[in-house]
Amino acid sequence: MDTLVFKSKSFIILILAKFISSIGTFIQSMAFALYVIDKTQSGLLFASVLMVALVPRVLLSPFCGVIVDWLNRKRLLVTLDLISGGLLVTIALLIGSGEISMPVIYGIAIALGVMSAFDEPMVMTIIPSIFKEEKALNAANAVNMIVLALGNLIGPMLGVLIYTNFGIVITLLVNGASFLFAALIQTFMRIPTDNVSNEKRTLSKFRTDFAEGVRYIWHDKRMKTILLCIIIQNCFFNGATQVGIPFVSRVDLEVSNTQFAFIEVVVIVGAIFGASLSGVLKKNLTADQLFVRMINIIGVAFLCIGIVAFGVINNSQISFYLILALYLVLGITSINVTIAFQAELQKEVDNKLLGRISSIVMALIMASVPIGQGLYGWLFDVFPSEVPFIISALVILVIAFSYRQVMNKKQYESEKNTVYPST
Known part of the structure; x- marks a missing residue:
């Protein structure tokens, strides 16, 4: 990883702010999960809280990107963190030592979902x-991924600790304080404002700018090809990992609660390790070559999980730890696909358009997650456990092969159209 990124004061502040606020968010998410389950004993209500937080992100993200392109980004970042922190602290103070009703929980989840969009x-x-x-872009994206993964690792553990010892209201105060502190330190960042113009901002202009982002993606054949591959890969990847691996571990291998907790930890450790190695893995490779290589490894890893799930090993403990090792590989490779794709977006797209284009892209990728989860829930009910993993492996390997063929064809056409000087 390029350590030069740590010489930028603004980047250090941004990453520190994201780290602190992400820990606060994961603390609250874990506390809400425990609180809703404890108070209602309802799986449906618990799932509904998760959904209402996700829906604003999926629906609003594409449109939020236009606003990000219009406004001073530093000012917008600080303002949203101030609103989030102020809202949480105010609610916590109003509730005092009382209990939080479900409508208030839904309201908080929706409000924070809108902010996160x-x-x-x-x-x-x-x-x-x-x-x-x-090189610096790749390193900066890798650091950002490491910070988010660390927040995902540390936050839930602190969430359990704080909720168990101090209650739900204190978790709101902690998360609110994390947002307010993030807003404070972000005021010291120095971010260029060349995206801000004096053009009049109207509904018509909003529609035009949003449509411009959609057209850009649609007419850029390479970007469209990469995006389509990632959406399909993401659907089958998340379905197999978020539904399949926990299901097989608990139902088929009958692992303990402690072992079950390792599943989430392993993929986060894989993401941290993979992001740390991103510079080494990308060395002397183009983004296209890295993409194909990582996707191939993901496909082979799923094939191996399918073989283990088939029951070729009679010892369930050995089978479980083999699956965990393969899950670690999946965490390492998938994070590098994400980092490479983000760097390509940032490199190829004009920064004045990047907000609307990246938000549309991320919303499409995010929308593939529940589709994959639903599909794999059905697959694991209908077929033996090894079949869904083998389906994932085959689909992902076909994606890697198809993408390589498309890129080779484009490279051939580019070389064919090149005019060489006469000797």
């Missing part, structure tokens, strides 16, 4: 505002 496109656009070189 702005977050990803803002970070995506701020990073290339700070760094222009491809």
